[in-house]
Amino acid sequence: MNAVTYTERRRVLREKVSDGAILILGNAEAPRNYADNVYPFRQDSNFLYYVGVSEAGMAALLLPDGGEVLFGRTEHPDDLVWFGPHAILADHAGAAGFTNTAFMETLPEKVRQLQAGGVTIHYLPPYRGDRSLELGRILHIDPREVAQGVSVGLVKAVVAQRSVKSDAEVEEIEDALAVTAEAYRAVMAATRPGRVESELVSGLQGVALAHDRQQSFNPIVSVRGEVLHNTSYANTLADGDLLLVDSGAESRRWYASDITRTFPVSGSFTPQQREVYEIVLAMQTAAIEAASPEKTNRELHLLAALTATQGLIDIGLMKGDPEAAVRAGAHALFFPHGLGHMMGQDVHDMEDLGDAVGYEDGEKRSEQFGLGFLRMARKLKPGFVITIEPGIYFVPALIDGWRSEGRFVDFICYDRLNDYRSFGGIRIEDDVLITDSGARVLGSGIPKTVEDLEAVVGV
Numbered sequence: 421m422n423a424v425t426y427t428e429r430r431r432v433l434r435e436k437v438s439d440g441a442i443l444i445l446g447n448a449e450a451p452r453n454y455a456d457n458v459y460p461f462r463q464d465s466n467f468l469y470y471v472g473v474s475e476a477g478m479a480a481l482l483l484p485d486g487g488e489v490l491f492g493r494t495e496h497p498d499d500l501v502w503f504g505p506h507a508i509l510a511d512h513a514g515a516a517g518f519t520n521t522a523f524m525e526t527l528p529e530k531v532r533q534l535q536a537g538g539v540t541i542h543y544l545p546p547y548r549g550d551r552s553l554e555l556g557r558i559l560h561i562d563p564r565e566v567a568q569g570v571s572v573g574l575v576k577a578v579v580a581q582r583s584v585k586s587d588a589e590v591e592e593i594e595d596a597l598a599v600t601a602e603a604y605r606a607v608m609a610a611t612r613p614g615r616v617e618s619e620l621v622s623g624l625q626g627v628a629l630a631h632d633r634q635q636s637f638n639p640i641v642s643v644r645g646e647v648l649h650n651t652s653y654a655n656t657l658a659d660g661d662l663l664l665v666d667s668g669a670e671s672r673r674w675y676a677s678d679i680t681r682t683f684p685v686s687g688s689f690t691p692q693q694r695e696v697y698e699i700v701l702a703m704q705t706a707a708i709e710a711a712s713p714e715k716t717n718r719e720l721h722l723l724a725a726l727t728a729t730q731g732l733i734d735i736g737l738m739k740g741d742p743e744a745a746v747r748a749g750a751h752a753l754f755f756p757h758g759l760g761h762m763m764g765q766d767v768h769d770m771e772d773l774g775d776a777v778g779y780e781d782g783e784k785r786s787e788q789f790g791l792g793f794l795r796m797a798r799k800l801k802p803g804f805v806i807t808i809e810p811g812i813y814f815v816p817a818l819i820d821g822w823r824s825e826g827r828f829v830d831f832i833c834y835d836r837l838n839d840y841r842s843f844g845g846i847r848i849e850d851d852v853l854i855t856d857s858g859a860r861v862l863g864s865g866i867p868k869t870v871e872d873l874e875a876v877v878g879v
């Protein structure tokens with residue numbers, strides 16, 4: 421990816437949004453506890469996609485006459501002392517294919533001139549408070565009015581463009597996955613009773629850091645896999661536990677990867693764990709095999725739910741007609757989340773742009789528990805990269821709540837669940853490219869079958 425790539429992406433965007441000017445605002449540094457002590461910088465993904473520069477305090481303005489201006493910070497003579505020799509605005513402009521540059525402090529006045537000429541300024545929804553304030557300042561509006569002025573046309577154009585990945589983008593994702601695979605092998609080898617979750621997290625992040633990569637998101641490394649977004653790392657691993665690891669490194673050009681594996685701390689699945697694991701693997705295999713441009717992602721989700729229900733009936737935890745159980749939503753006691761999401765420059769790609777990413781125009785999220793959490797429901801297209809990440813969990817509070825309400829007693833064998841109260845949860849996740857005829861699992865492979873996992877965990 422180079423200046424030609426980014427220039428072409430902006431040209432395509434311009435074509436889709438024919439009137440007005442387009443403002444793409446980059447991120448600023450985010451202070452931790454005082455202004456100069458900041459979180460690791462992460463550039464806005466739309467800015468990365470259209471400009472490709474990971475530096476704080478920039479903006480791109482695409483003008484109605486086809487002109488483009490890259491706005492950036494003014495250099496101070498002392499910067500060389502603090503930062504050493506570094507790329508300046510002109511260098512960034514060259515790398516991103518801009519011929520015109522200006523300093524950030526001139527942007528509000530430039531926008532005022534355009535507004536005075538009746539030019540609409542299209543912009544995307546901010547997700548950081550400081551960017552709402554900055555957009556208010558640039559656009560000369562109250563920051564509380566920024567949200568309602570977001571350009572629906574620009575959102576749709578960006579979603580349409582970023583949803584379909586080029587070969588170069590797929591290569592980036594596979595580059596990220598190569599680092600992630602190395603990290604998983606390290607964590608699997610280091611897993612044994614007595615280790616603390618945080619020790620495994622350090623191994624995981626150490627591999628990525630050794631490659632000078634950030635994580636795509638905060639890793640989940642937990643023996644309490646049934647807590648879906650568990651970000652505590654304090655538990656000590658015990659014989660009999662399952663360890664769930666959901667993580668991914670970024671690529672050199674800040675593309676995401678997102679993998680989940682669940683494996684036994686002891687290195688061997690118990691018969692009970694193995695039974696449930698094989699069901700989750702069957703859910704994932706069925707969804708991957710069915711994935712193609714002929715299908716919607718909702719259909720894949722429901723296929724995984726049906727596979728789960730059939731498997732749970734086979735081991736005596738559910739009963740009745742599996743299709744009726746899935747229609748009613750009874751399986752969501754065990755599989756309460758969506759099958760997956762788009763992935764690309766973001767781990768949940770374009771989630772800042774809302775449900776326009778995963779739902780067709782006019783299509784609404786289900787109100788049913790479980791199905792309502794599905795981020796991606798729409799028809800698949802070649803070039804989409806999605807995650808396929810089914811799971812089965814035993815959440816004691818949810819089981820007790822449903823049981824006391826008498827929910828789905830025709831489908832759920834509550835008495836049998838007493839043996840699963842400390843089971844935890846299993847999720848298996850891969851990143852999948854939709855092709856012209858089907859789908860391809862990205863990356864070179866990370867141990868996933870019972871046999872493959874037992875061969876590497878703790879070894």
Ligand SMILES: [Mn+2]
Nearest residue numbers: 678807809849
């Ligand atoms: Mn995911």
